[in-house]
Amino acid sequence: xATYLLRVNLDIEDKSPIESLRLQSAVNTIRLLLKKGNxxxxxxxxxxxxxxxxxxxLKRFHKILEKKLGERIVFxxxxxxxxxxxxxMKDSKTRLFMLENLRFVPGEEKNSPVFAKRLASLGNRYMxxxxxxxxxxxxxxxxxxxxxxxxxxxxxxxxxxxLHKAMVKPHKPLTLVIGGAKMKDKIGVIHNPLSRADYVxxxxxxxxxxxxxxxxxxxxxxxxxxxxxxxxxxxxxxxIVLPLDICWxxxxxxxxxxxxxxxxREVIKASRTIIWGGPMGYFENKRxxxxxxxxxxxxxxxxxxxxxxxxxxGEIIAHLKLQHKVxxxxxxxxxxxxxxxxxxxxGLKALKIKHQAKFNGR
Numbered sequence: 618x619a620t621y622l623l624r625v626n627l628d629i630e631d632k633s634p635i636e637s638l639r640l641q642s643a644v645n646t647i648r649l650l651l652k653k654g655n656x657x658x659x660x661x662x663x664x665x666x667x668x669x670x671x672x673x674x675l676k677r678f679h680k681i682l683e684k685k686l687g688e689r690i691v692f693x694x695x696x697x698x699x700x701x702x703x704x705x706m707k708d709s710k711t712r713l714f715m716l717e718n719l720r721f722v723p724g725e726e727k728n729s730p731v732f733a734k735r736l737a738s739l740g741n742r743y744m745x746x747x748x749x750x751x752x753x754x755x756x757x758x759x760x761x762x763x764x765x766x767x768x769x770x771x772x773x774x775x776x777x778x779x780l781h782k783a784m785v786k787p788h789k790p791l792t793l794v795i796g797g798a799k800m801k802d803k804i805g806v807i808h809n810p811l812s813r814a815d816y817v818x819x820x821x822x823x824x825x826x827x828x829x830x831x832x833x834x835x836x837x838x839x840x841x842x843x844x845x846x847x848x849x850x851x852x853x854x855x856x857i858v859l860p861l862d863i864c865w866x867x868x869x870x871x872x873x874x875x876x877x878x879x880x881x882r883e884v885i886k887a888s889r890t891i892i893w894g895g896p897m898g899y900f901e902n903k904r905x906x907x908x909x910x911x912x913x914x915x916x917x918x919x920x921x922x923x924x925x926x927x928x929x930x931g932e933i934i935a936h937l938k939l940q941h942k943v944x945x946x947x948x949x950x951x952x953x954x955x956x957x958x959x960x961x962x963x964g965l966k967a968l969k970i971k972h973q974a975k976f977n978g979r
Contacts, residue, residue, distance in 0.1 A: 620657075625660070661718075689711060701739055734764050745769055748949050749949030750952065795807060800822060819857065820908060862876045892924045
């Protein structure tokens with residue numbers, strides 16, 4: 618019987634529909650390992666604590682996971698490795714164990730080999746199934762692979778395989794739909810695949826930044842001043858498609874307008890590969906949700922190979938119950954953007970992963 622240290626993502630905001638995808642992904646992988654006769658030690662984080670913070674304890678997921686898995690889980694409330702190791706290794710019927718928030722320990726975010734080695738002492742196999750955090754260089758993702766036989770999990774493999782498919786040999790036309798607030802996170806995604814993309818449809822704060830760069834009056838709308846210079850350079854590229862009309866809320870642009878929705882729908886309908894990251898506007902307010910909702914419906918109705926990522930974008934898909942109408946609903950926002958931008962993801966590098974790698978589970 619192998620004892621797997623399983624890195625999953627339980628960084629789940631309360632009552633957030635999209636993030637339940639992370640929980641279900643974790644549950645599916647745990648079940649798979651148990652079915653193959655393994656014991657599982659669950660590793661994860663929650664939030665960005667500065668030291669021990671009871672408000673960010675993973676205890677909140679203890680009973681939820683027990684109920685979903687139908688098995689007792691031993692929860693360790695502190696990092697006494699000697700006691701944890703004794704509890705895990707003793708002969709008992711317990712097959713599931715769960716550690717407290719790894720980010721309570723400074724060595725986690727510092728990618729400490731000392732902390733990683735202590736973690737590794739709790740099992741004899743390691744699996745990373747947390748694609749969403751694999752763009753971080755942390756001990757439970759990177760350094761730990763030096764001390765145990767390591768493998769990618771099925772969720773991580775699914776994400777990498779589908780992202781690779783969308784980017785390396787996409788069916789054409791390839792359309793990027795880029796929205797959301799942080800232009801800095803999106804600029805690499807526009808740059809890297811621009812030579813392969815046929816259209817880049819912009820909305821949200823990303824569109825505002827380009828509109829501002831082009832000299833448009835955007836009032837007090839959200840934009841990224843640090844990205845104006847880069848946006849001006851990209852504006853000369855005819856693949857960049859800006860909103861034809863916009864919806865104002867006071868002095869702010871809060872959604873794309875009906876003519877833009879119509880134009881974007883036409884492009885999406887003709888596309889064969891679509892990557893969407895970031896809402897088209899302030900979708901949390903129903904008055905300004907139409908643009909994002911219409912884009913979601915258009916992508917779901919298209920015959921394109923579709924990849925959707927980011928918490929807010931995924932929340933829109935979940936709200937409209939379109940999860941099964943897209944090819945990949947990514948568990949990671951930042952990690953997906955980093956991958957698409959061609960950046961090196963430390964968690965993947967540590968596993969020496971290739972997109973065609975296969976999950977074994979033994």
